Amino acid sequence: MAALLEMEDVRAGYGPTSVLHGISLSVPEGEIVSLLGANGAGKTTTLRAITSGVHWSGHIRFGGKSLSKMRTEDVVRAGIAHVPEGRGILTELTVEENLKLGSHLRRDGAAVRKDYERVFEYFPVLRERRHLSASTLSGGEQQMLAVARALLMRPRLMLLDEPSLGLAPMIVRAIFEIIKTINQTDRVAILLVEQNARLALEISSQAYVLEVGRVAIKGASAELKGNESVRRSYLGY
C-alpha cells in the first residue's frame, strides 16, 4: 500500500538560495515519522514545501494525489494540519477564537463538540483561559493551543515543527504524551521535526536525518537510536 504522504526528489529554496536538494521521504498512514538534523539542514523548509509555503519542484503526493501547484489553504483543506515554526498562534484573538479557527471548516457539529471536550480534557488550562487573548499565554500554553487547534482540524496528517522549542522539560514531556495519544486514538499520521533527537526517536516509528538539504540517513527509529556512530555523528547525544 502506498504511503499517506510521499515526497520524491523535492527541491525548494528561497529566491536564488536553494535549501532542499532532492528530498525523498514517506509517511505511512497512522505513523509518526521524525525528521532530524542540525539547524539549516532543511527540516522546516521540508514542512513548508508540503503546505506550499515555499516554491518547490519534484513530486509530493498526499493520499495518492499530487499537491503540485496547490495553494496552502487547499492543501490544508485536503487534510494536512501544519503547526509551523513559532506555532502560528493568532495573538490578536482569544484562545477560543484560535480553537474555532481549527474547527471552522467542519460541518459535523456533534463530533466537533466532542473534540472540544477532549481538547479541554488534554489541556485544562485552555478551558480556563478560553476567553483571554492568546497573547497572554505562556510559551508552553501556546504550544498546547497549537496542538489542540491542529487536533480540532481532524487532519489525516499533522506536521509539527519543533513542538519542544523553548519549553521546560516537564511541559515538553506532557505535550509529547498527548501527541502520542492523538496519534494512537485518531490514527493521525505525524511528521515531526525536532531538535531533541532522543525524544523524537522515542515517540516515532521511523526517522530521517537531513544534512544540508539531503536525506543523510533513514531507518527505523529504534535502530537509529541503538546505532552509536549514527548517534554521535548526526544526532549529537
Added chain:
Amino acid sequence: MQGLTQQVISGIATGGIFASLALALVLIYNAMGLVNFAQGEMAMLATFVAFTLIDHGMSYWIAFPLTLVIAFAGGILIQRIVIRPVERAPVLTMVIVTLGLATLVNGLAGFIFGYVPRSFPSPFSVQTVDILGAFVSYRDLGVIGVSAVVLLAIYLLLQRTTVGLTLRAAAHHPEASRLLGVRVSWMLALGWGLASAVGAVSGIMAAPILLLEPNMMQTIIIYAFAAAVLGGIESPLGAVVGGVIVGVTVNLAGTYLPFVGGDLQLAVALAIIVGVLVLKPNGLFGRPSVRRV
C-alpha cells in the same frame, strides 16, 4: 444649555456619518495595512447609484439596501481587479493606486452625472422634536438610528460569526490563517466589499445635508481620517467612537468658538489628527505596535 444639548445631538448625527466612513477605512486598513484614499469617492459613486435608483421611481427603503448590495459587489470587484495585482507591491505603490482610483472614480462620476449639485431625498423630515428641552430634527435622529444599526450589524458580523472570525484572522495573520484553511485572498476581497457598503451608508446619509456632487465626500473623508486616527486606525470600535467624538467636537467648535465658525471646522479635524499623532499615536483603542527583532 438647551443649545448645547442640541449641538451635541446634531454632532452625534454628523459623527455617525464620519463613523461609517471611518469604519470603512479601518476595515481596509486591517485587510492590507493601508488606508484607502478612494474610500470617499467610492461612497460618493454609491450615493449616485442610490440617487439614480430613487430618481427612477424606486422607493427610498428599497433603493437604500439595494445600493449597499451593489456597493458591496463593487468593492469586491475593485479589490479583485485593481488591488489584487499590486497586493505584494511596496506600500507606496498601493498608496498611488488608491489615489489613482480616487481620481478615476471622481472623474467618472463627473463625466456621467455632471458637477451640478443635486438635492438628495431624505426619508426623515427636518421638523424638530423636543428632547430634554432641545429641538432635535428627525433627520438627525434618523441618521443616528441608521448609522447605529449599520455599525451594530458590522460589529455582530465581525465578532459573532465564523465569517467575521476568519475575516479578522486573515487581516491580522495572513500566513497563519492560510495554514488553518482560510481563503485569505477572498477574505480581503470580502473586507473591501464590506468597507464599500459601510462607506456607501455614510454617503447616502451625508447627501441630503451636503447636496450630491462628485466632490461631496472630499471633506467628509478628512473627518473620517481624523476619526479613524483618533480611535486607533486598527480598531473598528475606535473608528465609531472617534467618529462621534470628531462629529461633536467639530460641531461644538463651530458653534461656540467664534473664530472657528463654519470656515475652520476642517482645521479642527486636522488639529485632531496632528494632536493624536503627537500625543497618543496609537489612538484611543489602538495597541502599541511591538516588533520583535
